[in-house]
Amino acid sequence: MSLQFGVSLPQGGMMELASIKDSVEAYEAMTRVAQTADEVGFTTVWLSDQFHTFPQPVQEMTFECWATISALARDTRRVRLGSLITCPTYRNPALLAKMASTVDVLSHGRLTLGIGAGGWNERQDRAYGYHAFDAPTRLRQLHEAIQIMLSMWTQDEAVFEGEHYHVRGAINSPKGVQTPHIPLLIAGGGEQVTLKLVAQYGDACHIGGDVARIQHKLAILKQHCEAIGRDYESIHRTASAFCSIGETHEQAMAKIPEAFLGFLRQVGTTTLIGSPATIGEGLAALEAAGVQEVLLLFPDVLQLDPLRIFAKAFI
Secondary structure, three states, X not given: OOOEEEEEOOOOOOOOOOOOOOHHHHHHHHHHHHHXXXXXXXXXXXXXXXXXXXXXXXXXXXXXXXHHHHHHHHHOOOOEEEEOOEOOOOOOHHHHHHHHHHHHHHOOOOEEEEEXXXXXOHHHHHHOOOOOOOXXXXXXXXXXXXXXXXXXXXXXXXXXXXXXXEEEXXXXXXXXXXXXXXXXXXXXXXXXXXXXXXXXHOOEEEEOOOHHHHHHHHHHHHHHHHHHOOOHHHOEEEEEEEEEEOOOHHHHHHOOOHHHHHHHHHHOOEEEEEOHHHHHHHHHHHHHOOOOEEEEEOOOHHHOHHHHHHHHHHO
């Protein structure tokens, strides 16, 4: 098996930190997860760009994505760091490119910027005063944001006149460590627009859903690559999975809160639940579908042992 593995951090968005009432200790607990992933061989650590708990907004702490990534850039040494996913409507794309460049320097070149069209959390958008644009508008905004960020990372002065964003001689120095620029991961499975953007601009993609859906979407992506002469294999292909690992299926199921089970049934996420042998079969199916890296969400990750057990079995 040649898969790589990432870890989705418990920054509060799925109520994983609800049992910790002290905000400093909650942050340190989250940091220990990233540091353990770094130590045991995971390839990446990912943070969700959301502002309060999900799927239900409750009065539990949720750490902001980019401030946290900046801190983790100094608290880790090897593992790559990424946002999954940042929405361009939350931050002006020129500013976002500048933020990412700074983080890339702080991490000595370990950042991947994950971006998508957004719109999946309309309640959050309304709560924070962001306009709830329709899907076609958000996709046009995403297209413009991608062009601006790439210009900020590669040109001495970025100039862009779009329908939604305008950049007039923006200077971005330093531009980051990585060349030719910070890797750009584009998330989403829209076949007519998003996957075309991946084919045209993406260094990586992220497809959600079960194995059948992922396989179908990657086949569409390959067609878009062929249409423009892009090497499909040059795109790093990622997918997420919920993972609960135990000696038996019953033991693994016992680790999963009931709220998580309901959420998983609702969104149709790939699940890897059971013994290492069972999970290995699920990973093999993802690899056969074309996935190169699996981003894992562990329900009991704060205990750290799941990371070590998974790493021993698969890394």
